[in-house]
Amino acid sequence: YILENELYQKEYVLHYTNATFVLNPNYKFEKGLFAGFDPKNRKYDKSKWAFQLDADGKPKRDMTLKDPLCVFNQLKKHYSRYSLKTVSDVTGTSEADLLAVYKAFTVTGKPDKAGTILYAMGWTQHTIGVQIIRTMSIVQLLLGNIGMAGGGVNALRGESNVQGSTDHALLFHIWPGYLGVPSAKAQKLEDVLKRRPQSKDPVSLNWWQNEPKYIVSFLKAIFGEKATAENEFGYPWMPKLEEGKNYSWLDLFDDMYKGSIKGLLAWGMNPACSGANANKTRKALANLDWLINVNLFDNETGSFWKGPGMKPSEIGTEVFMLPACVSVEKEGSITNSGRWVQWRYAGPKPLGNSRPDGDIILELGLKLKEIYQKEGGVFPDPILNLKWDYMSQGLYDPHKVAKIINGTFVKTVKIGDKEYKAGSQVPSFAFLQADGSTACGNWIYSGCYPDAGNMAARRKTTDAINQIGLYPEFAWAWPVNRRILYNRASVDLKGQPFDAKRWVIKWEGGKWIGDIPDGPAPPLADADGKPNPNGKHPFIMTLHGMGQLFGPGLNDGPFPEHYEAMECPIEKNPLSDQLHSPTVPMYTSAADQFAATCDPKYPYVCSTYRVSEHWQTGLMTRPQPWLLELQPQVFVEMSEELAKLKNIQNGERVIVSTVRGSLEATAIVTKRFKPMNIAGTIVYPIGLPYNYGWRWPVSGSEESANLLTASTGDSNTRIPETKTFMANVSKK
Structure with missing residues (x-):
């Protein structure tokens, strides 16, 4: 719709995205598959998605957008199949409603307009979850909404510190600050320090070329x-x-299910309820030698061995419970979805024997160091050499951790014309070095705790000069207190804002004013329109400095493509011959079962979600009688039409089942759910909250909705597909 009606922000698309890049002639998309697919290994050869390069090694660009192989024309070709009728068939949304949404949002493609897209886990928990979000980033790039005030693609998180935990390497494939964990092939440090591709385009800042400084500083930390x-x-x-x-x-x-993992630290988690295919998860826990459960209360994970269907006499897992205190009882920082790092002080004292996470992990680490020192081991070096001095007066000190996260000079060095003493704090990541003279736990947080003090603890409400609600002295935002990422894309080539009323930055008097600019370079053109030789493209974290309409790095394709869920109610994908994502992860244990497509035993599309009265799997809320009273039971929502078809009454107890498991739930018959027409098939959706488990309420009859979900997920992130699966509902 945007492309057909030329509603895109032309200057932005032409100069700030890779729309002009010319693709390799090997690139193609046929029958639901991109070029380079290996059916045996179910992987793509991404070299088939490369750009053509000129004699200098830079991507060839067609500024006229006439070359059929340029990204812009390939984008138009790819989505020409997505007509209003086809999208209506796929989604069950009427053409009129789709058109109303399209018209309302695409007005933000005008240079002086902006629009944001907010998403939650309804998008991510699919086998094509990453590509759904990629689709929205493409929409926003076409409309010129990245880097603008009121623009972007913004996540609505279910926890206050999801951003912070990810920044600090909660996920297996990254070190703090999104530094990729090396593969075993990289046996030498130099292999890692040279891994980032270098751009041959002098106008690309390619900030990842600085990664060696961040890696060495991290190792020093x-x-x-x-x-x-x-x-x-x-x-x-x-x-x-x-x-x-x-x-x-x-x-x-x-x-774990196969028996190759012998121990698990379940830290602040409840995998027996929160993970997909919970029956498989619970059986996997029974194969462990030991399990350490760090949490506020006992839960379905810590007591899995005495849960439904378990035989304690046959389970050898030794379980340890380490009681942790709640967040308001400890000091430290959180980072919200806007990347604001906010310091929070401890309120009441921890109850009973519960302790802050920091104290627990610090003592555990010290004990491990002591044992390795006494007894040695196969490879004691990582533990013995670990820097682990974060105590003050015998307790964990979050300020010491925050300071090493910020970064410290470990040697006296001279940078420019200024000397920085050993032991002083690094002002920002621009001062980090690759020679071992700086230590930094997370480069993107460098600047949050300089010598001037704890920036995350600031609470001033004075706005910036542009008066758009940045509040630069309230807390601190990574990186370098920049409040809007890629903000140099909010200005034209001369550095003047596209939206003069809500400007983020602008070039004035030979410098940027407003927000902290995303990269120090001047505008791409001087005031007279001539190219500025010192200017840089605005998307500094991408190799070529451009917003990526074409993204050749993902596992399942450079353009988002629609595929049906692994369990779906239709036999054919309306858009191609490929029903499911060809790169979706598959697991082959006896516990990994899928219903056949259009299996009459499981005719209804089921989804999972949350209720406001309970927190995640309900561990913090289900033990509280006043909250449990508000939402005491698992329920399944269904349309009036489905209830009539199944002769189910509102409030009646029913059985919801999939090929993997079943549970009992209270029927809620509601107008909120409606039958949907999907590609000519009437589909009845149902939905359950996943906030429950057998531990509370004490009846043991209110179980996790994840007993129903499947072990499959997105091929990039492995986030489970818990938002779409096929189920049945029947009278008890």
Whole structure:
């Protein structure tokens, strides 16, 4: 719709995206598959998606947008199949409603307009979850909404610190600051320091070329004085990823189910209820030698061995419970979805024997160091050399951790014309070095705790000069207190804002004013329109400095493409011959079952979600009688039409089942759910909250909706597909 009606922001698309890049002639898309697909290994050869390069090694560009192989024309060709009728058939949304949404949002493609897209887990928990979000980023790039005030694609998180935990490497494939964990093939540090491709385009800032500084500084933070140039700053002591091996949630529990993992620290989690295919997860826990449950209360994970269907006498898992205190009882920071790092102080004292997470992990680490010191081991070096001095007066000190995350000069160095003493704080990541003179736990947080103090604790409400609600002295935002990422894309080539009323930055008097600019370079053109030789493209974290309409790095394709869920109610994909994503992860254990497409035993599309009265799997809320009273039971929502078809009354107890498991739920017959016409088939949706488990309420009859979901997920992130699966509902 945007392309056909030329509603895109032309100047933005032409100069700030890779729309003009010319693709390799090998690139194609046929019958639902991109070029380079290997059906045996179910993987793509991404070299088939490369750009053509000129004599200087830069991507060839067609500024006229006439070359049929340029990204812009390939984008138009790819989505020409997505007519209003076809999208209506796929989604069940009427053409009139689709058109109303299209018209309302595409007005933001005008230079002085902006629009944001907010999404939650309804998008991510699919086998094509990443590509759904990619679709929205393409929409926003076409409309010129990235880098603008009121623009972007913004996540609505279910936890206050999802951003912070990801920044600090909650996920297996990254070190803090999104530094990729090396593979086992990279045995030498120099292999890692040279891994980033270099852009041959002098106008590309390609910020990842600075990664060696961040990696070496991170290693210095981990191993302190033990990390030296002679021992590659401790790089040999760091874990590596086995080539081709995935360590995501689904894969870990698959290995656990097969018996190849012997121990688990379940830290602030409840996998017996929160993970897809919970029956498989619970059986996997029974194969462990030991399980450490760190949480506020006992839960279905810590007590899995006495849960439904379990035989305690046959389970050898030894379970340890370490009671942790709640967030308001401890000091530290959180980072919200806007990347604001906010310091929070401890309120009441922890109850009973519960302790802050920091104290628990710090003591555990010290004990491990003590044991390795006494007894040695196969490879004690990583533990013995670990820098682990984050106590004050015998307790964990979050300020010490925050300071090393910020970064410290470990040697006196001179940068420019200024000397920085050993022991002083690094002002920002621009001062980090690759020679071992700086230590930094997370480069993107560098600047949050400089010598001037804890920036995250600031609470001033004075706005910036542009008066658009940036509040630069309230808390601190990574990186370098920049409030809007890619903000140099909010201005034209001369550095003047597209939206003069809500400007983010602008070039004035030979400098940027407003927000902290995303990269220090001047505008791409001078005031007279002539190219500025010092100007840089605005998307500094991409190789070529451009917003990526064509994204050749993902596992399942450079353009988003629609595929049906692994369990679906229609036999044919309305858009291609390929029904499911060809790269979707598949697990082959006896517990990994899927209903056949259009299986009459499981005719209804089921989804899972949350209720406001309970928090995640309900561990913090189900033990509270006043909250449990508000939402005491698992329920299944269904349309009036389906209830009539099944002769189910509102409030009646029913059985919801899939090929993987079943549970009892209370029927809620509601106008909220409606039958949907999907490609000519009437489909009845149903839905359940996943906030429950057998531990509370004490009846044991209110179980997790994840007993129903499947062990499959997105091929990039492995986020499980818990939003779409086929189920049945029947009278009890």
